[in-house]
Amino acid sequence: MNKGISIFTKLVGIFLTLLGLALAAGGIYLISLGGSWFYLPAGLAMAGCGAGFIRTKAWTLYLSFVLLIASVIWALSEVGTDFWQLVPRTVAFLVIFMLAALCSPVLTNNAGRAALPKIASVVVSLVAVVSLVTVFANMFRVHPEVEPDATAAPAKVIDQTAKDNSGDDWTAWGRNTLGQRFAQFKQINTNNVKDLKVAWTYRTGDLAIDGAEYQTTPLKVGDTMYMCTPFNKIIAIDPETGKEKWRYDPHVKIGGANATWKRCRGIGYADLTTLPASADGQDLPSATTACRKRIVGTTIDARLFTVDAETGKLCEDFGDHGFVDLLKGLGPRAPGDFYPTSAPLVAEGIVMVGGHLNDNLEVGEPSGVVRGFDVRTGKLVWAWDPARGAKDSSPLPEGQVYAEESPNFWGTASYDPKLGLAYFPTGNQTPDFWNGNRHGYSEEYNDSIVAVEMKTGKERWHFRTANADQFDYDVSSQPILYDLPGKEGQTTPVVIQLTKRGEVFVLDRRTGKPVVPVEYRKVATDAMPGMKVADTQPFSAISVGTAPLKESDMWGASIFDQLYCRIQFKQMRWEGPFTPLSDKQRTLIHPGYYGGFNWGGGALDMSTGTLIVNDIRMAQWGQFIKREDAERRGLKASTEGEYSEQLGTPWGVERSMFMSPLGVPCFKPPFGSMTAIDLTTGKTRWQVPVGSIQDAPIHGVAPGMYIPLGMPTMGGPLVTKGGLTFFHGSLDYYVRAFDNNTGHELWRGRLPVGGQGAPMTYMGKDGKQYVVVVAGGATRTGTNNNRGDYVIAYALP
Template structure:
């Protein structure tokens, strides 16, 4: 019976591998799987004939498989495991006494085959596996500069060291705090100080992209934040008790692609008298395209602003389909203006709202200027009856400001439909997927730096540009801008002119767009880049040989020539994918040491164009990054999604997520380490540090510590900024897909805060938590 079972198992495995392997050979892939299938079939036949030589034959097969695996991937445990797992397990099965007894001749005095050769082959594979476990071929193990380059750096607008007034702490967006009470020597002692629940929880009728991405502000003794359904909340910074809450009643809309709020904007009127209503304000962007002014003290509406306290952002839009336009990020308050962009639904229609950037009087809501990338030279306010450009590139992320230079820096997206570049105007081609500097006073363009030419991949510039002054060897400082991108490049530019401080080169890019479209012959690449290596069949992954084979087959069926392979009717592999190497979480920069800390993520996506007459009917347009995007009015829809195996895990090999540090003066990457575990990715809670994807942002303190949640396991972590070594972690009650912040209270205690509420698109646990941590009270 045992022998029959062995025959059946080996025969089935052999048939699957031989058939799938033959298909892979036809597609131009590896011959190994077909050969392995034949080997399993031969082993099945030998088992059926009860031939002891099967043990030697299988030993030879294991050694050949090991040599092949090492040739493909080297000593990389996570790459070796799927190649060797099934063969080694079956080798152990053949070594069991009951299998070997079945191979002995029928004569009663015959000896049972001892399987020495197979035992040695298994031992060799296990030794190699252990060596692979001790090796991390993907890591970069170095150190960042750990001394100050500048003792008193420019960190942006002034505020108390213990406060956090803007999304990135200051208008420079550095995500850097000068606090050092919590440092590398004691961060491991952090404990929970308090937790607060907003009451805004994910609902069954919510859109998939319902997410908690907010970074609270801290002003005086109060934290201010918003929730996914656009509530504004004020809580006591020391105790976490609620002070006030404002619900703008945004309502539900199934056509709204995103249901999130990354932050609110704080403004103090320097001309107001103490105690005046709305002398200090909170500006709340909502997911139904409003901007509401609230009194920071009690949350009441500032009725002198705009229309009884509410500014309607859809004014002068050429098309106004409900749910297609809203603001997900906090506007900037500067020079008596509040400057705001907006998100548009990706790939719903060719008739969507404009991506115009507008400046309003911060007190009255009067429109002062508007910059529309589809009509970039006319910034005077539109008159009644005039409209902005349909579908012009928009900015859904966070802006940065240099008041001294008089510039606001805009991370700009692409014109939708993202994957179709036909009929784009010259202005759209110039400004899509770029960083644009506008005059704070007039809105006129000061400079533009494009990061992708003729974007066909949804490679919006997703992150707030970080402003920092960078010193040369002579001690001369240059006002710089650090711009992370989805494709993995980090642009380090002179923020006065947009010219690169770290070299940017034009390099040849793949062609082969559909006949109606074209591709750019070259694409810019920064010398400081986290772009991934080009994928090959060797990089395909799986839990077993079988899903790895399926991924290799799918890989060879897709069109792929490296980064910037255009979308196609065949289906193209897009890597990095739509989530990007960096996203809205940006990077954190230490202005003293002039180094950066970030979380590069690597997930391949697929993109397939569907002719209009072949598009299946779809009752909802909520697809976004996954599923069929309708592109109504365009000749093609597009089907997109992560490149996953039949088991639902990424087809490319791990790691999929890292923490990394780089020196901004020379553009050198100092370290890069796997980040996060599969604890919340699998049915079994296995805390295996694989390096998992994430979305969110980091924060740095003067204590030399970098804080980051973001990963798809529900942990909040602290790292040594110098080495990238993890120093502390704590379990969160929900996904931590937000950027943390830190502050002190009047008793001198430093708190570290992160909002934990999960992310709908990546499936982390939902919640409504604000979590605060501090060091244990010191004994006298």
């Protein structure tokens, strides 16, 4: 028995010696970069333990214990009691001590006595094993970033009747034009959500493959639910049974950029019988006229169309036999470069649309003009053009082209019927990472929130969330409109704008002035010659996941890749947010250009004034590169990949996620969270990681273990008066329900594939509340594996 242990001990010793020397060598290099001194002595101690194992010396046990205690003290001093940061700092040393304890019968001193008496050896071994098992067990438990205050009462209800008169339907992308994603239904609540079951499942027949993604939120109006596929097909479904009623196919043309980028995040709805006569005197449809109620869609080949909500037939009186060409006025570059992907805003008889533009390919992209069309005729009513700004929103005469290279609007807008104003966010002039070619009008409107009159398109105000953008921080989430209660009983109409930077800007929606304080902080300006940078940038008093990264925030699945990540961090340029890119070395980009908050937006508990948001926390890096160097290295240019040419500018750009060799992020978890913010105080009520590693492939292999680390999220949440937040935009295949007061997960339903959109809910005519998700696969897997076309409704039995 002891002979077998002795052989095992020597093999362990050789392995530990090599690992320890490697750790020490890396530690020396980290010290030379000005980093932590811990890894050098820890590596030497590990190698010493290895030598002790080889020589079967009793002091191996004592040295391993000292190393373990030292690692715990060091870890606590760096990161406190943060579980996920403690794990890679201590587990390797706990394993070494456990092995030493298990091998202690053959670890002897000079007198030939074992390191520990037999009973003591068993006890110490058992303690070490139990400690390791405890650590492992805690990996399967959620570790909140912000725990709810156990002594505090539940969120105060400030509006008992919030949205009680808003009906049973879901008539716009954010349920209403205010973008709140809140439903007053309480049939499904915190007490019974655990009993939710699949009520029906429908499959569209359009698989999310070859660059197609399901990111849609359906609508429900009356006795029909409506949705779109990534190929812009409109499908009508019975909301109680899931049976298809009709479908309409606009037959999109695939080619150019949309060959690998197919999206339809939503559609619009219009009831023409509620509208006054049009400006040109067009009569209202009679009771027998088709298309009195219309579904409004856009296509990825840049068309706008409407279909009869009852029959699915094309509304031939709209535009040119049912279609409006959105490429008109955008110039010869527009085909293949411009196309809408998000739900249009429909209000006051106007359809408001922007469009997606290709990022980072080259200069000369078409205009980012935002246009309003008559929902009955398809006639262009107004055109807000960043190059003209507040001066003129009238459509250009036939044959003229809107000024190119202006910031675009590619998300979904919101509308305030009391003020008659629409609110939309903007991006920035592409290419995104080189801004030396930016026009004055682009700089004025980049990364902004713009308020325009819905009927005329006339600008009232705009607010910039970035003074100069060089990181693709385009603002994309739907603005949330809310009447914020004050201390004296008054209310302030605000617009809440989430940004990729993780900032939450809260502005008076009448004037655009900040209601929650905004501070303009100094940022780094040592940019490449020709770049345009600002010396200050706006930061809101409310933000999520924006704390600047430091060396101790570097993470990894083990002490070894954590050391690698610390070395990489120290080698990068990083002077805080907005550190400019260089051609000499990599620059850390944090928050990353995927977010923060992306297009999915947030939701607002209207009864308590609590903003609930999901975020992405993925640091990235970027570096300018000569195009000939990129070609020599075999880098393939693309708009979304790791290298873009940025033709027409001096430099291409290489960029990627900041990852360790093991395929895990180089920075501390969570990488995605759900956060509840009390808007009356600005304080975070709770913050929990969202998503496990179960279905997220690492080097092509899904771990299969439910470890709720908190993964990058997509889509958005749904909040109900039943005290619940529903979400299914995680990288694992689940739809979840969280308690609005605590953030605790109350229910989890397994999906056939991942999802990216936002859930919606409605009351059926059968008296049941349904929650619906669309699942076509987790975001950007890069393959056609694990893709789908599922629409799934949940209800109580």
